[in-house]
Amino acid sequence: MVRLMSHNKMSYLIPWWDDYVDLNYDFIDDEPTDGIKVTAHQIYDDPPYDGILVSKAKIEENKKNLRRIKKTGIHKYLEFEGPVFGDCGAYGYIKEDVPPYKTEEIGEYYHDLGFDYGVSVDHLIVKQFEEQKHKRYEITMKNAERFLDVHHSRGYEYIPVGAAQGWDTTSYKASVRELLDMGYQYIAIGGLTRSPTSTVLDVLRAIQEVLSNKEEIGVHLFGVARLSAIKEMHKLGITSFDSASHLRRAWLGAKSNYMLPDGKNYAAIRIPQTDRSPKARKILNSGRIEPEELEAMEEGCMGLMRMYERNKADIDEVLEAIVWYDSIIDAKKSHADEYLKTLKDRPWELCDCAICRDVGVEVIIFRGNNRNRRRGFHNTWVFYNQLQRILEEEDTIKQTTLKDFR
Numbered sequence: 001m002v003r004l005m006s007h008n009k010m011s012y013l014i015p016w017w018d019d020y021v022d023l024n025y026d027f028i029d030d031e032p033t034d035g036i037k038v039t040a041h042q043i044y045d046d047p048p049y050d051g052i053l054v055s056k057a058k059i060e061e062n063k064k065n066l067r068r069i070k071k072t073g074i075h076k077y078l079e080f081e082g083p084v085f086g087d088c089g090a091y092g093y094i095k096e097d098v099p100p101y102k103t104e105e106i107g108e109y110y111h112d113l114g115f116d117y118g119v120s121v122d123h124l125i126v127k128q129f130e131e132q133k134h135k136r137y138e139i140t141m142k143n144a145e146r147f148l149d150v151h152h153s154r155g156y157e158y159i160p161v162g163a164a165q166g167w168d169t170t171s172y173k174a175s176v177r178e179l180l181d182m183g184y185q186y187i188a189i190g191g192l193t194r195s196p197t198s199t200v201l202d203v204l205r206a207i208q209e210v211l212s213n214k215e216e217i218g219v220h221l222f223g224v225a226r227l228s229a230i231k232e233m234h235k236l237g238i239t240s241f242d243s244a245s246h247l248r249r250a251w252l253g254a255k256s257n258y259m260l261p262d263g264k265n266y267a268a269i270r271i272p273q274t275d276r277s278p279k280a281r282k283i284l285n286s287g288r289i290e291p292e293e294l295e296a297m298e299e300g301c302m303g304l305m306r307m308y309e310r311n312k313a314d315i316d317e318v319l320e321a322i323v324w325y326d327s328i329i330d331a332k333k334s335h336a337d338e339y340l341k342t343l344k345d346r347p348w349e350l351c352d353c354a355i356c357r358d359v360g361v362e363v364i365i366f367r368g369n370n371r372n373r374r375r376g377f378h379n380t381w382v383f384y385n386q387l388q389r390i391l392e393e394e395d396t397i398k399q400t401t402l403k404d405f406r
């Protein structure tokens with residue numbers, strides 16, 4: 001059975017990066033309890049994404065997992081009922097002259113593991129290897145052609161997806177045209193993850209000229225999920241896209257680790273574990289502070305945050321303690337302004353997702369996998385809901401315009 005994505009709705013896929021948390025984590029003692037690990041779609045009643053993108057390069061990192069997936073199939077392994085989209089993970093071999101995968105082997109791999117969609121073996125065209133652009137384009141196109149042959153001759157059930165690569169609007173357009181001529185019903189646009197939104201939209205507009213009046217064609221956009229561009233992406237015929245950026249911003253960067261549905265972003269408050277954080281260890285190794293002293297600061301900060309949640313601590317008192325601890329761990333920059341905003345607005349009380357309701361203030365504390373990744377799941381949930389709202393608005397506009405027209 002192949003699980004299909006609807007072409008009428010723009011589907012959001014989450015890239016699979018082994019994002020697990022401990023289901024019954026003990027936040028007070030900071031200890032896992034029974035070792036049961038869960039990911040976002042096992043925490044939320046409805047998955048905060050429409051499908052999962054699984055890259056071969058990623059799952060191959062762990063040979064034991066790969067053997068397990070071969071045995072159980074990809075859906076069972078992920079405990080996920082929705083569509084699973086497979087690709088090779090071209091960023092993983094960006095520096096190689098040629099991709100490390102053969103088309104026949106990949107075609108069979110998607111089939112054996114039970115993928116719903118499988119992308120042909122592509123090769124990224126990037127500035128760093130500018131002189132190889134024509135060669136990489138040719139590799140991508142030849143592999144796509146062969147991939148479709150293999151898919152047909154072996155009668156695989158999954159949907160074959162032709163990868164498009166390019167270096168400017170003309171080459172992307174040519175690439176999509178070639179894929180359509182080969183007979184692809186689903187194409188995937190690669191290589192734009194790191195491009196500015198204006199460049200992405202320019203490429204999509206160029207591609208649209210080739211795609212116009214071909215509503216049956218599915219188009220996936222790799223690695224771009226910018227809310228500012230969603231409406232435009234939708235209009236330009238994108239039917240699915242993936243990105244982990246909202247998940248990962250939970251622990252990357254210092255200013256917008258926690259998103260709210262109204263578009264406001266907040267810094268998470270850093271209270272690293274003295275016995276686990278590499279920065280804390282460095283400070284302790286330098287001998288500038290005694291372990292007991294640092295531990296007492298850490299415990300004090302955690303205690304104050306929990307008291308603040310219950311309105312039993314004063315904002316100035318909490319801020320002073322966390323900024324002081326922060327300055328010992330990371331003397332380079334002060335996050336005081338961001339922390340003040342977070343403490344003042346208490347954003348964790350404004351979200352009613354299952355995670356925020358369950359763990360409360362812990363979600364805003366920048367500390368270890370169980371808090372940071374939960375915050376990432378929350379962000380993904382917020383993003384997904386924002387996306388649904390935008391798409392519904394678009395649908396309403398479309399319907400009203402049609403009605404007026406009639």
Ligand SMILES: [Zn+2]
Pocket residue numbers: 351352353354355356357378
């Ligand atoms: Zn939440």
